Amino acid sequence: MSLQINSVLIADDIEQECVDILQNNGIKVTVQTKQTKEQLLVSLPQHDAVIVRSATKITADLLNASAGKLKLVGRAGTGVDNIDVPAATQNKVLVMNTPQANSRSAAELTCTLILSLARHVPQAAASLRNGKWARKDYMGEEVYGRTLAVLGLGRIGSEVAVRLQAFGMRVVGYDPIVTKEQAAAKNIELLSLEEIWPQADYITVHVPLIKQTENLINKETLAKCKKGVRIVNVARGGIVNEVDLVESLNAGHAKGAAFDVFEQEPPTYRELIEHPAVISTPHLGASTIDAQLRVASEIAENIVQLNKGTVLGVLNAKEIL
Known part of the structure; x- marks a missing residue:
């Protein structure tokens, strides 16, 4: 399999930085966003690589139809749940x-939402905008001394932990591939989920959406949590069961929640x-000028480096290379 990428299709909106880096390194770039599946069936086999964000779905059908031509799917971002990775691997993509x-x-953003939950910032701002001066309605609490549970201690979860430790929060965490020693080096107490549920004042999830994490927070696990728990999801929709959470809120068990991602x-x-x-x-979650520029330049630079023989950010390299 040749690793030389000579032409790239950009299928989702991305910063011009990505296009510039690729073109400056002799790679032909075609920008065609918001394509239908039928259009992608035609356009994908005409390129060595395609770059997507989260909008375009790279399915098994598309990968099978592009077999022998398409060499790379680049995701300008973290999650790859819109890409059929097993099908890509099977087709040597x-x-x-x-x-x-x-x-x-x-x-x-996660930290912003946790602090906003503690102080009812959006609700108070909306109330004041509507002409009310309802100070007593928005009595909050300090996060100092409260227990934050971080489920998933990868890059994002670890960065959340560091920032909220600065606010004086006790941070406990769960991650099946992290050791107690690795967690302790970040001042995080590694616990089992069964230990976490009754202790946490705030729970934030930073895991991928896979079979093992779908509905990770549900009616049963919420019932094990202490009364007044607050739930934050800036990871992927479906990790928290939305219906079960609303039922817990209505019953007065959970006290609040913040969602940036949804099942639909x-x-x-x-x-x-x-x-x-x-x-x-x-x-x-990724909607900052800084992050948009970084994902655009990083995916382009990784493709350029691939042409030079350096493999960066490839999830299925072991299976193909």
Whole structure:
């Protein structure tokens, strides 16, 4: 298999930086966004590589139809749930992502949401905008001394932990591939999920959406949590069961929640996003100028380096190379 990438299709909106880097290194770039599946069936086999964000789905059908021509799918971002990685591997198509580029932005949004939950910032701002001066309605709490549970201690989860430790939070964590010693080096107490549920005041999830993590927080696990727990999801929709969470909020067990990602996007479950105890944002984890520039330049630079024989950010390199 040749690793030389001579032509790239950009299928989703991305910063011009990506195009410039590729073209400056002699790679032909075609920008065709918002293509239908039928259009992609035609355009993908005409290129060595395709770059996507989260909008375009690279399915097994597309990969099978592009077999023998397409060499690389580049995801300008972290999650690759919109790419059929097993099908890509079967067709000897490399899958590349940029896991570090938007970690800081996602971590900062997580911290923003946790602090906003503690102080009811969006609700108080909306009330004041509507002409009310309802100070007593928005009594908050300090996060100092509270227990934050971070489920998933990768780049984003670890950055959240460091930032909120600075606010005086006790941080406990869960990650099946992290050792107690590795967690302790970050001042995180590694616990089992069964130990975490009754201790956490705030729970934030930073795991991929896979079979093992789907509905990780549900009716049963919420019932094990202490009364007044707050749930934050800036990872992937489906990790937290939205219906079960709303039921817990309505029952007065969970006290609040913040969601940046949803099972359906745009969200269709209005009871969640319209709930007075829920803060909702439209998938803004990577939506900073800084992160957008980083993912654009990093995916392009990784492709350029691949042409030079250096493999960076390739998820299935062992299976193909």
